[in-house]
Amino acid sequence: MAEPYVKRQPAGWWxxxxxxxxxxxxxxxxxxxxxxxxxxxxxxxxxSQGEEAFTQWLxxxxxxxxxxLHVVALAAALLHAWTWLQLVPKILVVHTNRLRVSGTLIKRVHQLGALLGSxxxxxLAWLFLAQGGS
Amino acid sequence: MRRSNEPIAWSLFGAGGMLLAFVGPGLIVVTGLLLGVLLADQPASVYESLLRWLSHPLGKLLMLSVVALSLYHTCHRLYHATHDLHLRAPNALMLVLFYGGATVLSGITAVVLWSIGA
Known part of the structure; x- marks a missing residue:
């Protein structure tokens, strides 16, 4: 019997x-x-190793x-945040008999939350660190 | 049918993704701009502040959550990226490498955090 034909996907498919x-x-x-x-x-x-070690890290x-790394990571974090929150209305669907919330609203609330979060x-970090942690 | 571990992996991936979306950019600005540039002239004060913060159990827990969930999130994506890029290796090896790696690094972070201020 002949082997079934399997079309190989090239690694550069994307x-x-x-x-x-x-x-x-x-x-x-x-x-x-x-x-x-x-x-x-x-x-x-x-x-954890002490002040001298941490100052070297700074x-x-x-x-x-x-x-x-910081520049690339910041760009990545922003792209991640944007694409991640685009997907939220697909996962979080509020659609019951009593309550229906549009996906756009759910997305906007999450985007606002992310903006406020960052x-x-x-x-907070600025206030905490600039005052010497008090 | 064997129970899959995917729900656990996906929950950690999802929690990490949400956390990174909500505080990721801010965190990078804090270490890159605040610690790296704006407060660079007062390392002693920054050290004292962060030491005080990470000496508190709640501070340790917050830091560990950020680190561990980021690790599980990124390692989950990198694991699936190896599949997308056709990097062929035994699946068990890849699971150990990526999820095991995230677990080991989280464990190390927990131990280090535990030692701070003790």
């Missing part, structure tokens, strides 16, 4: 279609965000590598 390229870009945001999380872990580790933050974090 290159030709713009929608597939956007999908791959969205998934690729995980790479700089993973690298950034590792940087965060090293910061916690250096802090100095390292200004190295070209770390600045580049801006709020920066403001």
């Amino acid at each position: 290159l030709k279609n713009p929608a597939y390229r956007r999908y791959m870009l969205r998934e690729a945001t995980a790479l700089p965000l993973f690298a950034y999380t590792l940087l965060l872990i090293t910061g916690v580790y250096r802090l 100095v390292m933050l200004r190295s070209p590598w770390c600045v580049t 801006v709020g974090l920066v403001v």
Whole structure:
């Protein structure tokens, strides 16, 4: 009996279609965000070693590598946030007999929350750190 | 039918994705701009503040949540990206590498956080 014919998918399947390229870009945001999380872990580790070690970590933050990582990670985080919240109305559907909320509203509320979340974090961190942690 | 672990992996991925969407950009601005540039002239004060914050159980828990959920989120995506890119390897090995890696790194972070201010 002849083997069934299986059409092999080329590894570059996602290159030709713009929608597939956007999908791959969205998934690729995980790479700089993973690298950034590792940087965060090293910061916690250096802090646990004492003031001198942590100060060295703070100095390292200004190295070209770390600045580049921050720029790329920020772009990735923004793209992640945007694409992630686009998907929220597809997962969170409020559609009962008593209550119906439009997907657009659910998305907008999440976008507002994300904006407040990030801006709020920066403001809180600024207030906390600038006052010497009091 | 064998029970799948996918719901657990997806829950952690989803929680991490939501957390990163809500505070990710802000967190990167805090370490990149506040710690790296604006407060660069007062490392001693920054150290004292962060040490005080991470000495508190709630501070440790918040930090561990951010780190662990980010790890599970990104490792889940990277695991599936290896499939998308046709990087062929035994699935069990990939599962151990990505989800195991996220778990080990989370564990290390937890231990380090536990030691701060103790």
